[in-house]
Amino acid sequence: MESHEQKMEQQRVDSVINQITAKIKSVSLEYSKAHAEMKSVQQNYSANTSVNYVEVDDRIDTSAELQQQRALASRLIENEQIIAGQLNVYKDLEKSPYFGRIDIQDPGEAEQEKLYIGTASFTDDDANFLVYDWRAPISAIYYNGTLGDVTYDTPAGKQLTKLTKKRQFLIQNGQIESMFDTNETVGDEMLQHVLGQQNDETMQNIVATIQREQNDIIRDTHSDLLVVQGVAGSGKTSAILQRIAFLLYHSRQELQADQIVLFSPNKLFSHYISDVLPSLGERNMRQVTLADFLSQRLQGLDVESLFDRYEKDVALTAEQRALVNYKSSSHYMHQIADYCQNLAPTHFKFNHIYFDGRIFFDKAEIEKIYQGLPHLQPAERFLRTKNILIKQLKRRINQEAKSDWVAEEIDQLSNEEYHNLLGSKRLHDFQEVDAETNYIARKIVTRRLRKVYDAIYNNYFLDIYSQYADFMDTVTAPDNVSKAAMAASKKNFLHDIEFHKCELVDAAPLLYIRDILTGGGQNHAMHHLFVDEMQDYSIAQLQYLHHAFPKAHMTFLGDAEQALFKAVQTPEELLTSLRNAFNVHRPRLLKLNRSYRSTLPITTFAKALLPDGDQIEAFNRPGQLPRLVIRYDADSCYEALEEEVSRLRVDNGTVAILTKNLEQAHEVYQKLHHETDDVTLMTDADLSLPKGTLVMPIYLAKGLEFDAVVAWNVSAANFPDQRFTGTLYTIATRAMHQLVLMSLGPVSPLIASDKMPKSVLQIEHELTN
Numbered sequence: 001m002e003s004h005e006q007k008m009e010q011q012r013v014d015s016v017i018n019q020i021t022a023k024i025k026s027v028s029l030e031y032s033k034a035h036a037e038m039k040s041v042q043q044n045y046s047a048n049t050s051v052n053y054v055e056v057d058d059r060i061d062t063s064a065e066l067q068q069q070r071a072l073a074s075r076l077i078e079n080e081q082i083i084a085g086q087l088n089v090y091k092d093l094e095k096s097p098y099f100g101r102i103d104i105q106d107p108g109e110a111e112q113e114k115l116y117i118g119t120a121s122f123t124d125d126d127a128n129f130l131v132y133d134w135r136a137p138i139s140a141i142y143y144n145g146t147l148g149d150v151t152y153d154t155p156a157g158k159q160l161t162k163l164t165k166k167r168q169f170l171i172q173n174g175q176i177e178s179m180f181d182t183n184e185t186v187g188d189e190m191l192q193h194v195l196g197q198q199n200d201e202t203m204q205n206i207v208a209t210i211q212r213e214q215n216d217i218i219r220d221t222h223s224d225l226l227v228v229q230g231v232a233g234s235g236k237t238s239a240i241l242q243r244i245a246f247l248l249y250h251s252r253q254e255l256q257a258d259q260i261v262l263f264s265p266n267k268l269f270s271h272y273i274s275d276v277l278p279s280l281g282e283r284n285m286r287q288v289t290l291a292d293f294l295s296q297r298l299q300g301l302d303v304e305s306l307f308d309r310y311e312k313d314v315a316l317t318a319e320q321r322a323l324v325n326y327k328s329s330s331h332y333m334h335q336i337a338d339y340c341q342n343l344a345p346t347h348f349k350f351n352h353i354y355f356d357g358r359i360f361f362d363k364a365e366i367e368k369i370y371q372g373l374p375h376l377q378p379a380e381r382f383l384r385t386k387n388i389l390i391k392q393l394k395r396r397i398n399q400e401a402k403s404d405w406v407a408e409e410i411d412q413l414s415n416e417e418y419h420n421l422l423g424s425k426r427l428h429d430f431q432e433v434d435a436e437t438n439y440i441a442r443k444i445v446t447r448r449l450r451k452v453y454d455a456i457y458n459n460y461f462l463d464i465y466s467q468y469a470d471f472m473d474t475v476t477a478p479d480n481v482s483k484a485a486m487a488a489s490k491k492n493f494l495h496d497i498e499f500h501k502c503e504l505v506d507a508a509p510l511l512y513i514r515d516i517l518t519g520g521g522q523n524h525a526m527h528h529l530f531v532d533e534m535q536d537y538s539i540a541q542l543q544y545l546h547h548a549f550p551k552a553h554m555t556f557l558g559d560a561e562q563a564l565f566k567a568v569q570t571p572e573e574l575l576t577s578l579r580n581a582f583n584v585h586r587p588r589l590l591k592l593n594r595s596y597r598s599t600l601p602i603t604t605f606a607k608a609l610l611p612d613g614d615q616i617e618a619f620n621r622p623g624q625l626p627r628l629v630i631r632y633d634a635d636s637c638y639e640a641l642e643e644e645v646s647r648l649r650v651d652n653g654t655v656a657i658l659t660k661n662l663e664q665a666h667e668v669y670q671k672l673h674h675e676t677d678d679v680t681l682m683t684d685a686d687l688s689l690p691k692g693t694l695v696m697p698i699y700l701a702k703g704l705e706f707d708a709v710v711a712w713n714v715s716a717a718n719f720p721d722q723r724f725t726g727t728l729y730t731i732a733t734r735a736m737h738q739l740v741l742m743s744l745g746p747v748s749p750l751i752a753s754d755k756m757p758k759s760v761l762q763i764e765h766e767l768t769n
């Protein structure tokens, strides 16, 4: 029965919703007006230019009037977008205006104040706050404070108040579904409700139930390097997204969404998280995978992906592994920096610049220019060389403009081509006809030699491959890496380059050398750099990212237990290495030990896979025990797989069959696909997740979650030893509600160990004859 208290609260909800509805009406009108105005300017503009205003080519867009109109059109578009954004926010608030209430009593005040907290602020016509944004300074109390005296940060410093009540609401379609008073930071009842729901295709925001330790990450504006070690399902990704929303609110004036970049594990993940910020009324930050970032910077080279490396990694010898570790270290990157700083001018490696298959600038010539310059930093010297080359190119353009072929080409130009070449120049800009012809001739030659200019501009005359090979020749490797191994690695690198390929481990060092020597590659406009799944990045790669975004505050999140490669360092060691490598002033390490994603039985099983799993605290959400199904021949194993999948499909929108690698994903898909059409094999090119039965290797499922998971073939043959603990743990922890483990043959010792209590699994064993 509805209590009196709840009735009162519902009345308030009704009243706030009425005001929101009225606001929606007035803002909709405003929107229609803005839209009409924008349309009319747009029509006017296109009538004047007969060119679509969006695709308009800057070159012809010189008239001041047109420019003004264009500026007006883009202002109006922006205005329309802002109003559309506001409308969306109000429409969301209309369904669920808030999720929390705090009652506070400020010192010296007789009256208590009731504050309601929602995903965005809402004020009445007299500017009274009916709802406070969850990011407002006072709202921090809702997440952090327990009843009694509390403080919160404001721009004017710390404020003291007394928290006398904390209430949580679940409001759906304008109705209070439930409400609780709590002394907890955010009570478990709400969490139970939210976590028990089925997985949507995309991630939801968690602002109604942010936990205290997550709140610390979200609201940290002090640290310049924030490292978060969080167990699987502890809300690291959620924390990143709410943190971005918080930062955008907190620094509204200085920070735009595109000054924040997130390195995400794969493209599916990018889609999976794409709704969270818009649901909070914010634009998405930039997102990129490491592979895309590196390939973009090393154009023309096919850089090995993390997943190719992972598939290959298992086969490495001890020495090869030592070499990979060395090349992944901060020490290696420091050695590169030293090498570049101390590089004798005679050791600089240059390329010829070609044009039409012939040498245009000889590398000997370039060397001479470089060596002839006074003693300077390599980048400065390089820049001067570049400028000299551009000057020389201009001289050669002027000479070439006098050639016969150019005169002939001018004769054959149509009127239109001629005017195009004139561009913004007008005939009366030239004193003499000759000057005009000469201008056109230079234009023609410049156009012809564009490739040479681009080659100079893009620093192609530095031979970074030879330079990096030279570095590998001269560097002193640690004791566990022999000279022969280093030489072999260099040979292998040069061999791959012949085929336009590059191993992942060499990509960051290669870019680093190029950037230091050319003085390029740095983006100073990025304010925040986020790296999710940081355990799969080497220190060298992180160091390169820091170099590439030198002004960015860094937030790195990961879980050492989910490392694709064996974790090299503990979070504490990692923080120390990063602090030393990055020269940061305010580093901070935070840990999240509570896991929210999976039911208690699934987390209990996953914990038992890890040597130090005890530190993981499972959220107490009930569910079925994970099932272990064992079969001894492939046919019956696949048959059992089909049965398990159909059973799981009854209760779950999505069932993911996760395999150790791509090859096994293909095998499983081939088998299932024969029997049913309703199964999808995911690849790293896929951008979104369909519903139904999905098959994929675990590395594509990094960071994702599914209602039900089938871990494919957890046999001793497939997961023989602790090298695979991280992989198995990651697979198991993708499941929210149900987990089935299939084994073809005897079960992996990681599961059939003394450490694994029998009570955590429901075992279905087929007896062999």
Ligand SMILES: Nc1ncnc2c1ncn2[C@@H]1O[C@H](COP(=O)(O)OP(=O)(O)OP(=O)(O)O)[C@@H](O)[C@H]1O
Residues within 6 Å of the ligand: 191, 194, 195, 204, 206, 209, 210, 211, 214, 230, 231, 232, 233, 234, 235, 236, 237, 238, 239, 559, 596, 597, 702, 703, 704, 705, 733
């Ligand atoms: N405070 C919270 N309230 C509600 N749901 C939460 C909360 N924290 C985490 N979750 C939910 O738990 C699940 C796991 O969160 P998330 O994916 O952010 O964890 P993660 O630490 O990045 O996981 P992993 O490292 O295993 O990929 C998500 O469904 C998320 O919505």
